[in-house]
Amino acid sequence: MDWHQIFAARNDRMKASEIRELLKLLDQPDIISFAGGIPDPDLFPAQAFQDAFSQALNPDTQATALQYSVSEGYAPLRDWIVGEMARLGIPCTRDNILITSGSQQALDYLGKLMLNVGDTALVGWPTYLGALGAFNAYEPRYDRLDPETNRSAADYAKAAGKGRVKFAYMSVDFANPTGRTLDAQMRERVIDLADELDIAVIEDAAYQSLRFEGEALAPVLAREIERKGSIDACRTIYCGSFSKTLAPGLRVGWMCGAQEVIDQVVLMKQAADLHSSTINQMAIATVANAQFDSHVATIKKAYRARRDRMLSALEAHMPEGVTWTRPEGGMFIWLELPTQINAADLLAQSLKTERVAFVPGHAFFADGSGTNTMRLSFSRTDEAGIDEGIARLGRLITAAV
Amino acid sequence: MDWHQIFAARNDRMKASEIRELLKLLDQPDIISFAGGIPDPDLFPAQAFQDAFSQALNPDTQATALQYSVSEGYAPLRDWIVGEMARLGIPCTRDNILITSGSQQALDYLGKLMLNVGDTALVGWPTYLGALGAFNAYEPRYDRLDPETNRSAADYAKAAGKGRVKFAYMSVDFANPTGRTLDAQMRERVIDLADELDIAVIEDAAYQSLRFEGEALAPVLAREIERKGSIDACRTIYCGSFSKTLAPGLRVGWMCGAQEVIDQVVLMKQAADLHSSTINQMAIATVANAQFDSHVATIKKAYRARRDRMLSALEAHMPEGVTWTRPEGGMFIWLELPTQINAADLLAQSLKTERVAFVPGHAFFADGSGTNTMRLSFSRTDEAGIDEGIARLGRLITAAV
Numbered sequence: 059m060d061w062h063q064i065f066a067a068r069n070d071r072m073k074a075s076e077i078r079e080l081l082k083l084l085d086q087p088d089i090i091s092f093a094g095g096i097p098d099p100d101l102f103p104a105q106a107f108q109d110a111f112s113q114a115l116n117p118d119t120q121a122t123a124l125q126y127s128v129s130e131g132y133a134p135l136r137d138w139i140v141g142e143m144a145r146l147g148i149p150c151t152r153d154n155i156l157i158t159s160g161s162q163q164a165l166d167y168l169g170k171l172m173l174n175v176g177d178t179a180l181v182g183w184p185t186y187l188g189a190l191g192a193f194n195a196y197e198p199r200y201d202r203l204d205p206e207t208n209r210s211a212a213d214y215a216k217a218a219g220k221g222r223v224k225f226a227y228m229s230v231d232f233a234n235p236t237g238r239t240l241d242a243q244m245r246e247r248v249i250d251l252a253d254e255l256d257i258a259v260i261e262d263a264a265y266q267s268l269r270f271e272g273e274a275l276a277p278v279l280a281r282e283i284e285r286k287g288s289i290d291a292c293r294t295i296y297c298g299s300f301s302k303t304l305a306p307g308l309r310v311g312w313m314c315g316a317q318e319v320i321d322q323v324v325l326m327k328q329a330a331d332l333h334s335s336t337i338n339q340m341a342i343a344t345v346a347n348a349q350f351d352s353h354v355a356t357i358k359k360a361y362r363a364r365r366d367r368m369l370s371a372l373e374a375h376m377p378e379g380v381t382w383t384r385p386e387g388g389m390f391i392w393l394e395l396p397t398q399i400n401a402a403d404l405l406a407q408s409l410k411t412e413r414v415a416f417v418p419g420h421a422f423f424a425d426g427s428g429t430n431t432m433r434l435s436f437s438r439t440d441e442a443g444i445d446e447g448i449a450r451l452g453r454l455i456t457a458a459v
Numbered sequence: 460m461d462w463h464q465i466f467a468a469r470n471d472r473m474k475a476s477e478i479r480e481l482l483k484l485l486d487q488p489d490i491i492s493f494a495g496g497i498p499d500p501d502l503f504p505a506q507a508f509q510d511a512f513s514q515a516l517n518p519d520t521q522a523t524a525l526q527y528s529v530s531e532g533y534a535p536l537r538d539w540i541v542g543e544m545a546r547l548g549i550p551c552t553r554d555n556i557l558i559t560s561g562s563q564q565a566l567d568y569l570g571k572l573m574l575n576v577g578d579t580a581l582v583g584w585p586t587y588l589g590a591l592g593a594f595n596a597y598e599p600r601y602d603r604l605d606p607e608t609n610r611s612a613a614d615y616a617k618a619a620g621k622g623r624v625k626f627a628y629m630s631v632d633f634a635n636p637t638g639r640t641l642d643a644q645m646r647e648r649v650i651d652l653a654d655e656l657d658i659a660v661i662e663d664a665a666y667q668s669l670r671f672e673g674e675a676l677a678p679v680l681a682r683e684i685e686r687k688g689s690i691d692a693c694r695t696i697y698c699g700s701f702s703k704t705l706a707p708g709l710r711v712g713w714m715c716g717a718q719e720v721i722d723q724v725v726l727m728k729q730a731a732d733l734h735s736s737t738i739n740q741m742a743i744a745t746v747a748n749a750q751f752d753s754h755v756a757t758i759k760k761a762y763r764a765r766r767d768r769m770l771s772a773l774e775a776h777m778p779e780g781v782t783w784t785r786p787e788g789g790m791f792i793w794l795e796l797p798t799q800i801n802a803a804d805l806l807a808q809s810l811k812t813e814r815v816a817f818v819p820g821h822a823f824f825a826d827g828s829g830t831n832t833m834r835l836s837f838s839r840t841d842e843a844g845i846d847e848g849i850a851r852l853g854r855l856i857t858a859a860v
Contacts, residue, residue, distance in 0.1 A: 059694060064625055064659055066575045066597070072726045099522035107525060111512040111738075124508060124706035148646030159560060159710075163732040170596065174467045175576075191730035195571065196467070224465055258465055293460060305525035305735035309560075325473045328594035331564040335568050335736050336708035337512075411717050 061100050067175075071194040090447035091415040092434040095234055095302075095389050097383040099358045102305050103345055105409045109251060110344035114337050125415055129328040130314070130320075131157025132339035138346050139236055139298070139312050146266075147280030148296065151287045153317045156324055159298035159334045161264050161311035165192040167323050167330075168225070168295060169314075175197045177222035180214065184392075184422030184431070186234045189227055200424035202399025203228065205240075205247040207247040209253035225258040226251065230278060232265045235422045236416040239386060247277050249285065258319075259294040264311075266352050270362035279314070300342050302389070303354050308338040361389065364436040367444045375452025377459050382434075389437040392419070394430060399458050401432040412450040470575075472595040491848035492816040493835040496635055496703075496790050501759045503706050504746060511745035515738050524738040530729040531721075532713070533740035534557025539747050540699070540713050547667075548681030549697065554718045557725055560735045562603040562665050562700035563711035568591040568724050568731075569626070569661055569696060569714070571579070574599045574617070577622035581615065585793075585823030585832070586662060588633045590628055601825035604629065606641075612655035626659040627652065633666045633789025634799045636823045636834040640787060646679050650686065653694055659720075660695040665712075668704050668755050670788040671763035680715070691717045701743050705757050711740040762790065765837040768845045776853025777828060778860050783835075790838040795831060799860050802833040813851040 097417045114123040130136070134157040158164040165188065173179065180203035181189065190200075201217050203226050203266050214223055226248055230240045240248075252259045261278045276284075279294040284391035286292055295315035300308070313323060325334065345353075368391055372382055379396040395401060401418035419431025436444060515524040531537070537556040544551050555801055559565040566589065574580065574597035581604035582590065591601075602618050604627050615624055627649055629639045641649075653660045662679045677685075680695040696716035701709070714724065728734065746754075769792055773783055780797040794801060800821035808817045819831025837845060 059657065059692070061717075061723075063623075064573055064815075065723065066571070066573055066625075068506065068580070069572065069723060069727075072723070074726060086604060094527075096527055099526050102521065102525045104518075104521040104525065108513065108516040108521075111516065112509065115505055115512065116507040117505075120503065120505040120508075122708075124503045124505060124708040125500050126495075126497055126702075126707045139762060159732045159736075167531040171470065172465055173465055177467070188730070188733075195727065197731055222464075224467075256464060258460065291460070302529075306527045307735045309732065309734070316462075322462075322470060322473070325475060326470075326596065329473060329589070329596055329641055330567040331560045331710065332589075332711070335560075335710045335739055338736055338739065354670070365541040 068195050068197050068404055070452065071197055082457050085239040088411050089409070089415050090443050091451070092155060092289050092436070092439065092447060093417050094438065095196050095435055095436050097306060097357070098360065098438050099304060101360055103349065103353050105303065106345045106349060107341055109174065110341040111276040111337065113344060114340040118220060119340070123340055125336060127336040129333045131155065131334065132336065135339045135343035135346070137342055139314070143296075143314055147276050148289065148314065152312060154289050154314055154320055156313045156320050156327065157334050158311045158313055158327070158365040159309040159331070160301055160306070161262065161297045162188055163188050164297040164311055165260070167326055169193040169196045169198070170326060171319070171323055172224040172258060174221065176219070178221055178223045180223060180226040181234070181378065182228060182423055183283070183424065184235055184419060184428055185227065185424065187422050190424055191261065204252065205244045211251055214251070223255050223257050224258050225264065226262040227350070229262040229264065230266070231263060231275070232268060232385045234388075234420065235390055235417070236383030237383040237388055237390040238392070239275065243274055245275065245281055248278060249282050249294070257293070261294050261296045263296055264299045264302055265388040266298070268358055268361060268389070270358055271364065272386045290318070292316055295319060300346070303350065303357070304342060304345055308335070308342060308347060310334060310338055310342045313376040346412055358387070361437055364439070364441060364444060365391070367441045368434065368436040369447060369449035371445050373457045375449050377452070377456040379459055380455060389435050391434045391436065393432045393434060395432070395455065396459055397430050400429050400454070402429065404432070404454065405459060408451065408454055414447045414450050416451070467740055468599050469596050472598060475492065477722045478578055485736055490810070490814050490816050491840060491844050491851070493837070493840065493848060494816040494818050495839065497839050498703060498707060498758070499761065500857070502761055504750065504754050507746045507750060508706065508742055511742040512738065514745060515741040517721050523697040524741055526737060528734050532556065532735065533681060533737065536740045536744035537654070539744055540715070542550045543853055544697070544715055548677050549684060549690065550713060555715055555721055557714045557721050557728065558711040558735050558740055559712045559714055559728070561707070562663065562698045563589055563593065563700055565698040565712055565714040566590050566661070566663070567596070569598045573625040573728060574725055575622065575661060578621070578754070579619040579622055579624045581624060581627040582825055583629060583634070584825065585636055585820060585829055586628065586825065587630050588823050589635050590663065591825055598759060606645045606652065614650055615652070615656055624656050624658050628661040628663065630663040630665065630677070631667070631784070632664065632676070633669060633786045633791065635666065635789070636792040636818070636820065637790055637793040638786030642677065643676055646682055649679060650683050650695070658694070662695050662697045665700045665703055666789040667699070668803050669762065669790070671683055671766065672687070673787045683807055687723055691719070693717055699738060701747070703704040703759070704751065705743060705746055709736070709743060711735060711743045713841070759788070762838055763838070765842060765845060766792070768842045769835065769849060770835040770844050776850050778853070778857040780858040781856060783812035783842065790836050792835045792837065794833045794835060796833070796856065797860055798831050800837070801830050802859055803830065805833070805855065809852065809855055813855050815848045815851050817852070
């Protein structure tokens with residue numbers, strides 16, 4: 059039988075991702091991997107989760123932990139998040155919070171909420187590959203969000219053709235893949251542009267907690283609340299995650315925004331998977347309440363040392379003509395190679411002769427450009443591995459230049 | 460701001476469900492609830508889960524349990540399911556199995572996989588409300604699947620208009636909401652019809668394991684493999700769940716079908732939520748390996764006694780003109796009232812004066828008919844509660860007839 063007669067048109071946009079194929083390589087022990095935005099499992103608060111799951115399954119709460127629960131999410135976890143949002147300058151209530159199965163699910167739901175076929179999503183060039191993957195299912199067009207230019211709202215609207223611009227998506231702090239942080243002026247400009255275009259803003263804050271140095275910047279949503287007085291008057295939807303701070307395997311993240319948006323996405327979630335795992339939400343709430351700040355301090359210290367080591371190694375081993383970002387937090391450094399070097403070819407060669415993995419950058423560009431770029435993650439490799447891996451990569455790139 | 464300018468058209472099809480609103484009432488302790496397809500939490504294997512989570516978080520496996528994992532699902536769990544499928548007459552391999560976050564997510568993904576706007580889904584009149592909810596996001600038309608009639612494939616195809624019939628969806632054993640089981644002849648006819656129409660079949664087997672009596676019927680997928688020789692040549696996709704057998708709070712279910720379908724849905728899942736909770740899949744695998752059969756025997760005994768009690772109570776308390784199904788398993792009995800009685804009005808009155816909850820049947824009809832029907836669940840109320848609740852309902856209905 060020919061399944062292509064039965065599959066919907068959206069499947070033409072859903073292809074295997076390079077990150078996914080690369081993840082399979084991580085099982086090979088001799089590979090030094092700078093691929094994947096993956097936390098170091100040695101840093102997981104495993105004993106705290108052992109205690110938290112045990113507590114959730116005690117006789118008083120086991121019936122709750124194992125049972126169906128409401129689509130909005132576990133109330134004590136939503137309440138913890140309300141407190142965290144307040145600390146970031148985002149006053150809100152429980153009704154502004156929806157628990158999602160990781161922030162990846164928040165991106166999927168927001169694409170589903172807003173995109174008709176042919177509508178336009180504004181994204182960075184480059185942007186988070188997984189956001190493009192999530193949105194692709196709803197068959198949008200992409201246009202380049204670049205607040206540093208003076209491109210007018212009218213020009214964005216015109217470029218959208220028959221569809222409508224629906225949202226601007228941004229990873230704001232130590233962005234995946236570049237490690238860059240959007241500065242205060244650019245954050246304000248994005249709100250201006252969104253107001254002019256009457257579109258939503260999706261603020262992907264997956265790495266927000268992982269700042270190693272420098273002063274924290276107020277989230278876009280916090281700035282918009284400053285302007286408009288209340289979260290319910292705002293067009294920015296903030297997406298948070300416990301995957302980079304506590305543990306990704308539980309699949310718990312959240313969405314914070316105007317109640318009108320949250321209410322509609324709750325209906326969407328109910329229809330799509332009823333709710334996120336009850337027991338996992340309880341365990342995350344317990345661990346977050348007990349040690350979020352102290353645990354985040356621990357992992358930041360470890361990741362900072364690795365970032366420092368990777369920056370030193372790049373300085374030592376990369377030839378002239380290669381440039382890279384200096385992230386103030388997060389997990390990623392972004393390299394630009396001389397334009398004639400194709401990073402995908404380089405990866406194939408690297409895996410064969412150097413046994414070092416990274417992610418070629420062009421997958422992060424909605425237009426497929428950026429063939430001379432690459433993403434390096436420093437989160438999952440120890441300092442010795444970073445030295446060795448960057449030395450090997452430097453050798454390879456030096457030979458290619 | 461006017462969010463309706465930004466929301467996609469599909470949102471017009473996504474409304475709050477009555478079951479959802481009813482679930483909120485279950486928190487009121489004086490309500491006797493026959494609403495919701497909810498397992499009795501006293502029957503959860505809580506100690507087994509306590510041990511399983513503790514085991515997953517031991518030093519050897521905690522890094523795996525808390526980490527990202529592949530979109531296909533945890534291999535040992537997929538292998539357990541392969542064994543379970545073989546027992547049901549469905550020979551397959553791990554590559555035919557995808558783990559989903561409950562079988563609700565399988566329905567969402569299959570709608571997303573197959574439905575373009577305006578395509579037709581064939582469903583029963585009535586059918587599972589949550590299936591309509593999941594499919595609605597992809598804006599299909601519905602047509603009535605009724606294998607007992609001789610309606611021709613050509614007629615189904617013609618009724619689809621500009622779209623295409625994409626699949627037939629059925630809850631096959633002790634169906635939600637009717638409690639009815641599709642007999643062998645009808646199962647074969649559905650395969651015939653699907654072959655003629657060149658469409659998929661979605662076999663919702665959420666209640667399959669809960670047979671109290673009578674002989675188990677081979678699944679539709681097993682019958683199609685008999686005809687065609689291999690699962691990879693089949694158009695039926697089987698959706699299973701641990702929610703009714705072990706525990707729903709972990710959100711673990713599965714999809715079993717041709718590898719070409721599974722491969723495409725894996726890409727879809729990767730883009731939508733990366734993967735289902737790693738630790739929950741490990742815990743389910745441990746509990747299923749240790750005690751699936753013995754635990755299912757325990758809950759079947761309890762639910763069987765409740766079904767018997769509810770059937771006796773209906774016999775004793777319902778007035779003439781009310782008819783109901785006699786399910787051989789599952790959780791539901793379906794009532795038809797005299798046509799002049801509106802079950803939604805009856806519910807409003809029942810909650811006010813009798814404090815008994817049930818689900819009015821019309822929500823299960825894609826065309827909104829069935830206003831004189833209602834679904835009663837016997838799974839979550841003990842025998843005394845069943846007697847009392849049905850007596851009260853009988854009084855109310857007797858007064859209304």
